[in-house]
Amino acid sequence: MAFSHHLLFLALLLLFLPLSLSSSAGTIYSCKSNFTNNDALQADIDRVVSDLVAGTQQNLYAKSAFGAVYGHAMCRGDVSQENCSTCMAEAAHMVRQDCHDSADSSIWSENVYCFLHYGTSNFSGTANTTYVTGFRTSGTGNPAAFDVAARQLMIWVNAMAVFSSNKFGTSFTMFESDQKIYGMALCTPDLSGSACEECLGVAMRTVVSMCAGFKGCAYIFQSCMVRYDTYVFTSNVATLPQCPFCEAATTAASVPAPSGQ
Template identity: 40%
Template structure:
């Protein structure tokens, strides 16, 4: 009950299929209405800038405007394991979809599997943000010892989180382990590159803590904040594909929607 007192919880959909494709958004956040045409012009400038630069380097920030006028700040980042082609395609889709989903709203964010894009009329760059989250969990439980599975997930995510804060990783950590002869656990953690190692560690720790609230014994789960995300599955979902480990479950490629089951989404906001 304490969780409900602290957060406004919305069950968005009961059966949400997972998608591995860049043109399917996971979710949006929209706030802060505006009326000035100049603000929209600054949003367009920021979007154009961050998409162009992040498509090349996987990450970019930008701003447009000077006081006392409204300044718009923007950030774009791709998952560090995806190709530059997929990164560019994802960001271009995001830049088109976000203003349409959040018309005349200056605080807008969009999450995809391969990328994240955000703009705001308050300067959020360099600030860790865990105030709004999307949580997706597989509606199916693992078979066998669920407590042992959750313990294995915890260890996988501990290693993924440690890799995410290590120098030279681009804020991305990946880890794979064999839970049983037929089940592997794949874990990923990533932070936006504008926050430091300490903030990244704290952000991913907070995200993993959500597993205990929504993901106990689940076959898969992910928590998406505006500054970091964590995820685990029992199928390979990140690149490069570990063909040796994935062969035990009969696959050496990213799974399609029809193969991974149904997911539910929960939205938490302060």
């Protein structure tokens, strides 16, 4: 019995470790497809990364392609343009430093304020559900009721992300009249609504299977992420909308699409 419990612990531990990834000070890297002695490819990567940094000085999302390299970069929808520019400049410097000999690289900044990815295949518009990382925070006193409230909220913010132009949704709901649950969902803005829904569906199935009884949960995939918790982790708390359908909603089909998006 003790041996089987040990195996279960190892399996869960492996699940929550980001495969083929390294992290430092809350920043997550993926460095793949190493190369050597290819000055042309190195120049293409430098050009694309430079374009992405410049593009995100004006917008929260940018795309670039040059030579053999494709790339895109984004900031969360609640991040200011100024903070986006700062985050992206730092992320670009870090990914070129830590993944300098990789032809396919990604970086997620601390708290996923910004994200940058480049590679030698044209990934634009494709939902990439490769698992990046995930975490959970300690349990709650009424886990069954809390899980229902959290999942209702996540159905709503997922719908917000799917139907919005920037593929971002954030909201909150009340739990037992005195506690707020905050939720967020996002996809990379190159995805269509259906592709975003596909990626978020994978993320939510992971949440349902792994986060029962926990008051905080986040899962990040290459093209999307979901998160909920009982403390504020977004930058737009002053204008954060309350979920209007959470008390009645129990399934995705019962939650109307957000209006005006």
